[in-house]
Amino acid sequence: xxxxxxxxxxxxxxxxxxxxxxYIHGKVAAYIPELSKAPADALGVVVMNGAGETVVxxxxxxxxxxxxxxxxxxxxxxxxxxxxxxxxxxxxxxxTGDRFNSMLKLELVEPGIPFNPLINAGAIAVSSLIRGxxxxxxxxxxxxxxxxxxxxxxxxxxxxxxxxxxxTGHLNRSLAYFLMExxxxxxxxxxxxxxxxxxxxxxxxxxxxxxxGLVLAYNGRDPxxxxxxxxxxxxxxxxxxxxxxxxxxxxxxxxxxxxxxxxSGVSGGIMTMVPGxxxxxxVGPSLNRMGNSTAGVHLLETMSRDLDWSLF
Ligand code: DON
Numbered sequence: 001x002x003x004x005x006x007x008x009x010x011x012x013x014x015x016x017x018x019x020x021x022x023y024i025h026g027k028v029a030a031y032i033p034e035l036s037k038a039p040a041d042a043l044g045v046v047v048m049n050g051a052g053e054t055v056v057x058x059x060x061x062x063x064x065x066x067x068x069x070x071x072x073x074x075x076x077x078x079x080x081x082x083x084x085x086x087x088x089x090x091x092x093x094x095x096t097g098d099r100f101n102s103m104l105k106l107e108l109v110e111p112g113i114p115f116n117p118l119i120n121a122g123a124i125a126v127s128s129l130i131r132g133x134x135x136x137x138x139x140x141x142x143x144x145x146x147x148x149x150x151x152x153x154x155x156x157x158x159x160x161x162x163x164x165x166x167x168t169g170h171l172n173r174s175l176a177y178f179l180m181e182x183x184x185x186x187x188x189x190x191x192x193x194x195x196x197x198x199x200x201x202x203x204x205x206x207x208x209x210x211x212x213g214l215v216l217a218y219n220g221r222d223p224x225x226x227x228x229x230x231x232x233x234x235x236x237x238x239x240x241x242x243x244x245x246x247x248x249x250x251x252x253x254x255x256x257x258x259x260x261x262x263x264s265g266v267s268g269g270i271m272t273m274v275p276g277x278x279x280x281x282x283v284g285p286s287l288n289r290m291g292n293s294t295a296g297v298h299l300l301e302t303m304s305r306d307l308d309w310s311l312f
Contacts, residue, residue: 004307005049005053005055007306007307008047008055008303008307009055011306012045012047012055012056012057012303013057013058015057015299015302015303015306016043016044016045016057016058016299017058018302019043019295019298019299019302020041020043020058020284020295021295022286022294022295022298023040023041023042023043023284023285023286023294023295024286025286025288025294026040026286026287026288026289026293026294026295027040027286027287028040028268028285028286028287029266029267029268029285029287029291031168031266032161032164032165032168032169032266033164033168034158034160034161034163034164034165035065035161035164035266035267035285038062038064038267038268038285039059039062039285040285040286041286042058042059042062042268042283042284042285043058043059043282043283043284043295043296043299044056044057044058044059044060044061044062044206044282044283044284045057045058045060045206045280045281045282045283045296045299046060046205046206046207046209046210046280046281046282047210047278047279047280048207048210048211048213048214048278048279048280048281049277049278050214050218050223050224050277051223051224052211052214052223052224054207054210056206056207059283060205060206060207060283061205062205062206062283063203063204063205064203064204064205064267064268064269064283064285065157065158065161065200065201065202065203065204065265065267065269066146066199066200066201066202066203066204066209066265066267066269067200067265067266067267067269068100068118068123068200068263068264068265068266069209069263069264069265069269069270069271070142070146070199070200070202070265071117071118071122071123071126071263072118072216072238072241072242072246072263072271073142073145073146073149073212073238074123074126074127074130074142074199075087075117075118075123075126075237075238075241076145076230076234076235076237076238077130077141077142077145078117078126078127078129078130079234079237080230080231080234081129081130081131082129082131084233084237086129087117087126087129089113090113090114090125090126090129090184091113091114091115091116091117091122091125091126092113092114092115092116092122093116093241094115094116094244095115095116095244095245095249095251096115096116096119096245097249098119098249099248099249099291100118100119100120100248100291101119101120101171101172101175102119103121103171103174103175103178106121106175106178106179106182107178112182112184113125113182113184114179114184116241116244116245117241118241118242118245118246118263119245120171120172120175121175121178121179123196124172124175124176124179124185124192124193124196125179125184125185127192127195127196127199128185128186128187128192128195129186130142130195134191135191135192135194135195138195139157139194139195139198139199142195142198142199142202143155143156143157143198143199143202146199146202146204146212148229149211149212149215149222149229150204150208150209150211150212151211151222151224151225152204152208152211155202155203155204155208156202156203157198157199157201157202157203158201158202158203159201161200161201161203162197162198162201165197165200165201166193166194166197169193169197172193172196172197173189173193176189176192176193177189200265205281205283206281206282206283207281208281209269209271209279209280209281209282209283210271210278210279210280210281211279211281212271212279212281213271213272213273213278213279213280213281214273214278214279215229215230215235215279216230216235216238216239216261216273216279217273217274217275217276217277217278217279218276219232219235219236220232220234220235239261239275240261242261242262242263242272243255243261246261246262246263246264247262247263247264247290247292247297248264248290248291248292249290250288250290250292250297254292254297255312256312257297257301257304258272258297258300258301258304258309258310259304259309259310259311259312260272260273260274260300260304260309260310260311261273261275261311262300264291264292264293264296266287266291267283267285268283268284268285268286268287268293268296269281269282269283269293270282270283270284270292270293270296270297270300272300274309275311280300282296282299282300283296284296284299
């Protein structure tokens with residue numbers, strides 16, 4: 001009988017090629033102009049097990065920015081800095097059913113706090129909770145945390161993507177001013193956005209992302225080094241948000257088709273995991289109507305069905 005790992009080794013390259021063409025049904029994000037340079041037909045995936053061994057297939061050398069995937073880890077850092085009560089006095093725990101950058105419900109639904117930490121308004125509020133005396137210090141702590149989780153000391157943010165988003169992020173600016181007016185943001189709007197835009201622009205590859213997923217898969221302990229990095233309770237909170245809102249308004253469909261906690265970003269990255277077994281990092285820059293990697297979601301469906309990974 002072949003083991004699951006052997007099946008992954010033999011089938012993953014074939015599954016990547018089988019799903020790659022799905023990119024034609026999507027588009028590379030262009031609202032942050034710098035992101036539009038990504039290769040639309042790229043597709044790469046890394047699966048990492050508890051020993052740090054990997055199965056890789058496709059364009060895994062591609063570097064991309066974390067974008068919204070970073071929100072999972074800034075949430076965790078904010079929880080570690082402030083505890084649950086403070087964090088959940090500023091953001092809620094529910095999916096919105098609106099686009100990730102919408103301000104609709106902020107005004108319509110009392111008490112006017114962002115519905116959850118994975119939409120832009122919520123993530124901006126969370127960024128303002130990261131401890132530090134200046135935006136530089138707060139971002140340095142975020143980057144340090146990401147480096148610890150990836151075991152990659154060379155991780156940096158991409159200056160061009162940061163500049164591009166900072167120059168065009170008018171909607172995020174308006175969300176931040178709204179939050180400031182409501183007393184939800186700590187500090188100055190531009191300082192908070194500097195931290196937010198920078199953590200969205202942290203550049204990595206599929207292996208880095210798989211390692212971050214692996215830490216979540218093992219409830220906060222890096223299984224390769226044995227070092228505890230995140231309290232289990234905060235991993236539980238993060239994985240719950242990933243399941244309920246990690247794939248934007250397609251989170252329900254993703255739960256049915258794939259059945260794993262996951263978080264996507266507009267650069268086409270997806271981080272997911274098989275609890276207790278694997279961390280998975282994937283990239284496919286062409287996005288479907290809901291803002292998730294078109295080919296990436298199809299590839300994860302193929303993998304999850306074949307290997308019976310759904311948690312439900
Ligand atoms: O704020 C933005 O629009 C981007 N930096 C991140 C958006 C993203 O990946 C989608 N978010 N849920």
